Amino acid sequence: MALGKTIYVAALISSFVYAVAVNNAEFTRKAFPSEFLFGVASSAYQYEGAYAEDGKGLSNWDWFSHISGNIADGKNGDVAIDEYHRYKEHVELMSEMGVDVYRFSIAWSRIFPEGTGEINEKGVRYYNDLINELLNKGMQPFVTLCHYDIPQALEDQYGSWLNQRIADDFARYAEACFEMFGDRVKYWTTFNEPNVFIPVGYETGSYPPQRCSASLWNCSAGNSSTEPYIAGHNLLRAHAYAVDVYRRKFQADQGGFIGIVISTLWFEPLTNSSEDLEAKDRIHAFHNAWYLDPIVLGEYPTIMHKFLGTRLPTITEDLRHKLRGSFDFIGLNYYSALYATSASYLENSPPRNIYRDSLTTLTEERDGIPIGNQMYPPSMICVPYGIEKMVNYVKTRYSNPLLFLSENGFGNKGNDNLPLLQKLNDTFRVECIQNALKYLEKSIRQGADVRGYFVWSLLDNFEWVFGYTSKFGMYHIDFTDGLQRYPKLSAYWYRNFLQGKSESHTEEFLTDFTKKHAGNLNPITAEA
Numbered sequence: 451m452a453l454g455k456t457i458y459v460a461a462l463i464s465s466f467v468y469a470v471a472v473n474n475a476e477f478t479r480k481a482f483p484s485e486f487l488f489g490v491a492s493s494a495y496q497y498e499g500a501y502a503e504d505g506k507g508l509s510n511w512d513w514f515s516h517i518s519g520n521i522a523d524g525k526n527g528d529v530a531i532d533e534y535h536r537y538k539e540h541v542e543l544m545s546e547m548g549v550d551v552y553r554f555s556i557a558w559s560r561i562f563p564e565g566t567g568e569i570n571e572k573g574v575r576y577y578n579d580l581i582n583e584l585l586n587k588g589m590q591p592f593v594t595l596c597h598y599d600i601p602q603a604l605e606d607q608y609g610s611w612l613n614q615r616i617a618d619d620f621a622r623y624a625e626a627c628f629e630m631f632g633d634r635v636k637y638w639t640t641f642n643e644p645n646v647f648i649p650v651g652y653e654t655g656s657y658p659p660q661r662c663s664a665s666l667w668n669c670s671a672g673n674s675s676t677e678p679y680i681a682g683h684n685l686l687r688a689h690a691y692a693v694d695v696y697r698r699k700f701q702a703d704q705g706g707f708i709g710i711v712i713s714t715l716w717f718e719p720l721t722n723s724s725e726d727l728e729a730k731d732r733i734h735a736f737h738n739a740w741y742l743d744p745i746v747l748g749e750y751p752t753i754m755h756k757f758l759g760t761r762l763p764t765i766t767e768d769l770r771h772k773l774r775g776s777f778d779f780i781g782l783n784y785y786s787a788l789y790a791t792s793a794s795y796l797e798n799s800p801p802r803n804i805y806r807d808s809l810t811t812l813t814e815e816r817d818g819i820p821i822g823n824q825m826y827p828p829s830m831i832c833v834p835y836g837i838e839k840m841v842n843y844v845k846t847r848y849s850n851p852l853l854f855l856s857e858n859g860f861g862n863k864g865n866d867n868l869p870l871l872q873k874l875n876d877t878f879r880v881e882c883i884q885n886a887l888k889y890l891e892k893s894i895r896q897g898a899d900v901r902g903y904f905v906w907s908l909l910d911n912f913e914w915v916f917g918y919t920s921k922f923g924m925y926h927i928d929f930t931d932g933l934q935r936y937p938k939l940s941a942y943w944y945r946n947f948l949q950g951k952s953e954s955h956t957e958e959f960l961t962d963f964t965k966k967h968a969g970n971l972n973p974i975t976a977e978a
């Protein structure tokens with residue numbers, strides 16, 4: 451009784467404190483634990499460019515962006531935002547902003563142009579330079595070994611993820627990176643979002659290697675019913691082998707941490723019908739738990755076994771031994787929430803991944819969640835409250851693991867014809883990120899062990915099949931004018947947030963903008 455009362459009072463106090471925090475216009479990093487890390491995130495293909503420079507081999511994305519015809523604006527990452535040549539400028543922007551940590555990825559094809567064999571020293575030099583520049587400016591590197599892109603040579607030679615050889619090749623590549631960079635890199639992740647790039651590569655075929663069942667999505671080869679699970683299984687092997695190498699050979703001396711980054715989506719049932727409740731559990735398993743269950747618990751989710759039967763490869767005792775617990779932390783990329791509903795309309799289709807069928811195809815919006823809006827990727831829909839739900843889901847399901855919120859942000863459709871000021875005035879992004887941070891902070895107060903948060907992204911960049919049409923940056927990039935950078939309102943806001951200042955970022959932003967564009971008496975219509 452006494453305990454119940456204490457819990458009740460504590461809950462009341464905490465909801466009061468929370469209400470104050472949420473309404474407090476002075477919400478800054480000071481609301482977070484002092485050692486909490488704040489950063490920005492990027493990836494090699496989306497930022498670097500220099501796709502065939504200094505000995506780099508072609509990646510699957512170089513190949514795909516050139517021949518697929520699937521990129522919204524018909525463009526590619528050949529130049530991207532030229533981080534390969536402008537890394538110093540980017541590091542400087544981060545330093546001015548006051549970030550603690552930069553999450554970026556290494557292009558496997560820059561280190562091993564053919565996927566295996568000879569190391570490309572010029573590629574190594576580039577990452578050494580970037581890492582050293584960050585450290586010199588007081589920032590930590592947080593490195594992803596594979597953020598969607600792999601050497602195309604491995605696709606051509608043996609079918610990449612469909613062949614278990616890739617696990618050994620990935621482990622060798624990872625080992626080379628630990629050996630060359632691990633004296634300075636203390637945060638490693640093996641993969642970014644396997645629960646996205648495997649299904650879109652092998653189920654719908656909309657990303658490389660464009661494989662799917664011809665009857666479903668018109669690919670020239672593939673099998674949407676089986677290949678996603680074979681590819682995913684080989685990826686789990688690759689993850690387990692790389693973590694094993696790190697732990698056996700490097701971790702004790704280098705004193706770093708290793709994990710994996712997963713895309714997370716929060717799902718609500720569309721109605722309270724038992725069918726929709728089941729659809730919600732199913733999609734949670736197929737999206738959020740597909741890779742995390744094996745890595746944390748050593749087995750695929752029960753629901754996946756139930757629906758896939760023998761299509762789901764078996765985790766052998768040997769692999770289970772390596773997989774279970776193969777992480778020091780988990781990275782969660784969170785942007786949005788979706789409704790789940792039963793996929794009865796697909797009852798007659800061939801067996802396939804259930805989780806896509808679970809997304810509703812209705813067209814209304816409820817409680818801020820668009821229902822079945824398939825026009826945009828979820829990262830272009832902002833649903834901040836789901837961050838707290840998602841973190842709590844992971845906390846409960848996996849016994850409170852150490853977490854990073856490895857991506858969060860908001861993508862808007864760019865409009866090249868808008869005046870510059872309108873392009874920069876991204877109040878919607880500031881609100882989206884600020885609210886997400888408030889819910890994240892609340893989840894920490896509820897006991898989640900979250901150690902850091904990354905905004906996706908510092909700069910506008912190449913958004914995969916959306917090309918450059920979808921804008922995620924806190925800096926606008928003028929692609930028509932030498933890739934000039936312009937800080938958006940969100941860049942001012944994040945800098946003030948990180949510096950613990952609560953002065954109005956809007957005023958500062960407008961004053962600077964007017965000063966810079968003094969030649970134009972009306973900043974509202976000023977063009978770049």
Ligand code: NOJ
Pocket residue numbers: 493496642643783827829857861906913914922
């Ligand atoms: C997920 C991916 O990791 C990243 O590459 C992508 O650009 C962002 N989220 C936004 O969609």
